[in-house]
Every structure is written in structure tokens, then in C-alpha cells.
Amino acid sequence: MNSATQIGRLTEPEAPDAELDLAGSAPDPLTIGRRVRHVRQEAGRTLGDVADAIGISPSALSLIETGKREPRLSVLAALAKVLDASVQDFLSSAPPSRRAALEIRLEKAQRQESYEALGLPKVKVGPRLPDEALEALVGMHEAMASAQADSAATPEHARRANGELRERMRAADNYFGDIEAEAATLLKAINHPGGPISRAAVDRLAGHLGYKLIHTSDLPGSTRSVSDLRNKRIYLPQPEAGQHDSRSLAMQAVGHHVLGHRPPADYSEFLSQRVEINYFAAALLMPEKDTVALLRTAKQDKDIAIEDLRDAYAVSYETAAHRFTNLATRHLGIPVHFMRISQEGVIYKAYENDGIVFPSDATGAIEGQRVCRQWTARRVFEQPDLTQAYQAYTDTRSGTYWCTAVVDRTSAGSFSVNVGVPYQHVKWMRGRDTQERSVSRCPDPACCTAPPQPLAGRWDGQAWPSARVHSHLLAAMPPGVFPGVDDTEIYAFLDKHAPTD
Structure with missing residues (x-):
């Protein structure tokens, strides 16, 4: 929610019970204190008068009313008797008024560690603070909290x-x-x-x-x-x-x-x-002018190969593959897709403008998803010579694609770097004469995610693996301007x- 929406909500004439949406939740010391003060003021009693009547100091009662001290049940019972009220009147989770609700929200906001970290003075919440100023302060605090949440x-x-x-x-x-x-x-x-x-x-x-x-x-x-x-x-x-x-x-x-x-x-x-x-x-x-000239000559010869880019400019295969995606569509009219995946098939990087459908989660994210076992990017790991590029055609639910993949061995493990084009554009690529072909029916579980029936029949219900789940999957990204x-x-x-x- 943006700040304009939040501040706008504060000015609407809502019922007090709707302010904090706390119905049914346990009351906190701030709400109890505001209800005590509300009942006392409605009864026309002073702080000192009520404090004397129940046998505590005025400063102790003030701490209760400002939410800085949680009252014992015996004190609430004594207050109820003196003020001709019930203990339940103090324990309701709803603030007693719109003004009280705003005061509670401001007090809570100023007690957050994120506000303490700013080193700014706290605004004293008292009867002399105008309602308009109170609303503006609450709105700014909640807008700031929303912005912090978005950037977390x-x-x-x-x-x-x-x-x-x-x-x-x-x-x-x-x-x-x-x-x-x-x-x-x-x-x-x-x-x-x-x-x-x-x-x-x-x-x-x-x-x-x-x-x-x-x-x-x-x-x-x-x-x-x-x-x-x-x-x-x-x-x-x-x-x-x-x-x-x-x-x-x-x-x-x-x-x-x-x-x-x-x-x-x-x-x-x-x-x-x-x-x-x-x-x-x-x-x-890989300067644009020179690289495009090299690629255009290769296209004319129907002999485009990522390896040639790698060798011509003394770069990594991945850099050459990335650079090809930068220039292929704009200068050669060739739509492409690119992937870097782990040996387990997990996507680390991916790009496409050729219509291929990457696996995705419910939010549409593809990072962390596994590609089909039948895709070239995974089949390359099955080849006897992992130093050579591997080419294959794959029939997918979005069409037929020709791909070339290379295994990149790093200290973090082995990865596949894959570049592919739709079938109608394969005529420009070296390796198009490959006889390797596969069919991917994913996301149909019968394609490669569900175990074969004989295997499942022997082991279904008899295996309990311990998954390797890293804590960073559940945590917020590292704080700071530059994450981590x-x-x-x-x-x-x-x-x-x-x-x-």
C-alpha cells in the first residue's frame, strides 16, 4: 500500500473498532492504558484523585495510562470499583476512540527498532498534539514502514x-x-x-x-x-x-x-x-561493431557457433553466449534463449525471446525451478566427453528447438550453459546436422518428474530423504545498501x- 492510500485511510470517518482491526485479540498495555484513562476522564476524576483512592502514586497510574507499565489484575479491579466500571471495560482489545487508536499507533511506531536506529527524537503523545498532526505523523510512520518492507x-x-x-x-x-x-x-x-x-x-x-x-x-x-x-x-x-x-x-x-x-x-x-x-x-x-561483423559473416556461411565467439575474444563460453543473445535478434533477426543450470537441472540464469516456456512457480518466477530431463541443457551432462559442445533438437509443448550446450566446471560445481533457437532458425547454426533428438512433455508429471511405475511400486512410502534446505531460502535478503x-x-x-x- 502506498503512502497516499495509507494517509487517506486515516481521514475517513470510520468507527473506532475498525481502526486497528484488533477485535478478538489480546489487549496490550498501550490499549489497556488508553481505556483506563478514557474511563477515568469520562467519570470526571483526576489522576491524583484516582491514584489516592486505590493506594498507588499518581506517577504509577500515569505509567499505566501511557502503556509503559502493565497493570496487575488487582489494580484493574480496584480501578473498576473506584470508577464504577467493570474490569472487562479495561480489557477490551478495541481502543476507546479514534484519537486513542491514533495515539496507540504512533506510540508503537516510535518504539520500533527501525525508528530508534534513525536517532530522531520522539514526539510526545499528549492532549496538546492536534488530531491533524497526529494523523500526519501516523501516516508518515506507516508509509516509511511500508517502504522499508518493500526494500527488505x-x-x-x-x-x-x-x-x-x-x-x-x-x-x-x-x-x-x-x-x-x-x-x-x-x-x-x-x-x-x-x-x-x-x-x-x-x-x-x-x-x-x-x-x-x-x-x-x-x-x-x-x-x-x-x-x-x-x-x-x-x-x-x-x-x-x-x-x-x-x-x-x-x-x-x-x-x-x-x-x-x-x-x-x-x-x-x-x-x-x-x-x-x-x-x-x-x-x-566483445565490441559491437567487430562482433556483429563476425556474426554476419558466420550467418552468411550458415556457420554460427558460440565457440568461435569465445575463441575470437578470449572470453568464457558463458560470456560469449550472453553476448550472442545481446546481438542475435537486433542484428541477425534470430530469436534466442539462454540458460545456465546446475547439474541437477536447477535454473540459475535464463533469458528468452523465442517463445520457449521455462518452468515457473505460482508467482511466475523461473529461478530455482528444474528444467525437463529431456532438454539439451540437462542431457549434456550424460555425454561421455564433457569438454565438447553437445547439440540436439527437442520437441516441447511450445515448439521444436535446437540447442547447443557446454558444461562449465567451477569450484561451486558443474553447470550447463545452453543457447537455443527455434527450428526455423537452425539453418544458420553450426551443429544443425546433429541426429540427437528428444521429446519433452513437461509439465506433464509422466514426462520426467514422476518416478517410473516399477520404481515407484518398489519404493513408494519406503523412502525418507533429508532435504538440503538452506536457511537463506526462508530469510530476508541481507540488509544494507549492497546486499550481503x-x-x-x-x-x-x-x-x-x-x-x-
Whole structure:
């Protein structure tokens, strides 16, 4: 609910019982206190008078009325007797008036840890605070709470953000001309002659932007790079994983500054920025003009292969596959899909504009879903030689697709990187003469999710596996501007490495 809606609700002439929707719930000290004060004031009695009558101090009764002390039942019974009321009059969960309901909401809001963390003074809730000011304060607190909830990025928020980002990419055919233009301008500025970009060229590019690249072995474990904006330094890990990885990380870090990124306001913006810097790095590693020329020649020869892009620009197969999706539809008129999945078939990344239907959950999210066992992306793991690309045709419920897949072995396990096109576009691709073919009937359980009947007959009801469920699946995304990053760790790192005056 947005803030305008929330504030609007406060001004509607609703009955007191509707304010907090607490009917049937146990009363809290704030509500009990407000009801005690309401009954006392209705009876025309003063705080000191009633306190004397039940044998407690006026300050003790004030603490009860303001909800700062929970009264014992004996005290409530004494108050009921003195005020000619019943104990139940104090224990109702509904605030006694609209004004009391607003006061309770403001008191509760100001007691939240999130408000305490702001370091702001609390507004004293008393009879001199006008109703209009009280309504505005409650509205602002609830709007702030709503915004904080939206930016907390629970797994559901993350899946929704991923879905929205995928729609944006599909609408643009995964091609972003403004980022291509920025990359081309930078390459021209350093007089890049074309072809693969070297480590030395990356250093020149960073220098052109006023930054110095520094490789270090003690980069904080939660980061891929750290930029010192004050001293114009970008810290990167030692290039142990290969030269192209180091180049890519450097250009991703530079990309934040070139593309004018600000600290992300929420998880959706964080994901969008990650996609943009990955695109920017790929556009530098594989310049649009040269890469398109190579692809057009390959299309003319009916010999497009992701391996050729990988080898021509000394990049990873995944980077080459991603870059192909950037350029294939816009420059070659070829719709495509891309996947990176685990050996178990779980989707980590995916993109499509060719009509293929990825498995999805009830919210439409595809990340974390398993693809059919009959798809090329999974069948590649069954091949005897995992170093070779594997091509196959698959008949699916949305049409027939030709795909090529390669196994990428990493420290986190083996993954399949898959690129596919609809059958009518396979004539441009190398490997189209493959005889490998399969049929996928998913989401029909009989295709591959339900065990074969003989196997199920032997073991149904006799197995109890212990599932590997990680706690992060249930927790909110890590807090902070940059999810999962410890600010103290980052600042200590920069302190350690900052140049001395």
C-alpha cells in the first residue's frame, strides 16, 4: 500500500473498532492504558484523585495510562470499583476512540527498532498534539514502514524483481543501445584497434576515467571488487582464475561509474545495476561493431557457433553466449534463449525471446525451478566427453528447438550453459546436422518428474530423504545498501589500503 492510500485511510470517518482491526485479540498495555484513562476522564476524576483512592502514586497510574507499565489484575479491579466500571471495560482489545487508536499507533511506531536506529527524537503523545498532526505523523510512520518492507527484499521480492528485470530484457531483445554507445566511446578514447581487449588496454581505459586498478589478495570475501571513490582506486582480486575473468571484473567495476550508478535504493535496482555492468563489460570485451561483423559473416556461411565467439575474444563460453543473445535478434533477426543450470537441472540464469516456456512457480518466477530431463541443457551432462559442445533438437509443448550446450566446471560445481533457437532458425547454426533428438512433455508429471511405475511400486512410502534446505531460502535478503556486504569490513579494508599523505 502506498503512502497516499495509507494517509487517506486515516481521514475517513470510520468507527473506532475498525481502526486497528484488533477485535478478538489480546489487549496490550498501550490499549489497556488508553481505556483506563478514557474511563477515568469520562467519570470526571483526576489522576491524583484516582491514584489516592486505590493506594498507588499518581506517577504509577500515569505509567499505566501511557502503556509503559502493565497493570496487575488487582489494580484493574480496584480501578473498576473506584470508577464504577467493570474490569472487562479495561480489557477490551478495541481502543476507546479514534484519537486513542491514533495515539496507540504512533506510540508503537516510535518504539520500533527501525525508528530508534534513525536517532530522531520522539514526539510526545499528549492532549496538546492536534488530531491533524497526529494523523500526519501516523501516516508518515506507516508509509516509511511500508517502504522499508518493500526494500527488505525477501526471497519473494527477489523473485519478483528478477521477473520484472527479465521482462525488461525481453522487451528490448536483450539489446541496450545506450550501453553499447558508452562502450564504443571508451574504446575509441583509448584508440583500441579492435579484437580482444588486453589487460594493458583495461588499465588504459581505467586511467582515462581517472581510476587506478590495484590487484590485491585480501579483498573482503563478500565482494568482487571495491572502489575507493576518494582516491580513485579500484581494488580487484589477484587474477588467479584467468586473464579474461580479471578483465571482466575490472570493467564491471568501471561500469558503475561510467553508467552513473548511485547506491541502489532496493533489491530491484541492485539487480538492474548488476545486469547493466555485466552488459557493459561484455560490450567492451566483445565490441559491437567487430562482433556483429563476425556474426554476419558466420550467418552468411550458415556457420554460427558460440565457440568461435569465445575463441575470437578470449572470453568464457558463458560470456560469449550472453553476448550472442545481446546481438542475435537486433542484428541477425534470430530469436534466442539462454540458460545456465546446475547439474541437477536447477535454473540459475535464463533469458528468452523465442517463445520457449521455462518452468515457473505460482508467482511466475523461473529461478530455482528444474528444467525437463529431456532438454539439451540437462542431457549434456550424460555425454561421455564433457569438454565438447553437445547439440540436439527437442520437441516441447511450445515448439521444436535446437540447442547447443557446454558444461562449465567451477569450484561451486558443474553447470550447463545452453543457447537455443527455434527450428526455423537452425539453418544458420553450426551443429544443425546433429541426429540427437528428444521429446519433452513437461509439465506433464509422466514426462520426467514422476518416478517410473516399477520404481515407484518398489519404493513408494519406503523412502525418507533429508532435504538440503538452506536457511537463506526462508530469510530476508541481507540488509544494507549492497546486499550481503559488511560496511565495517569494507571501510576497514579501505583504511588499510588508502595512500598516506
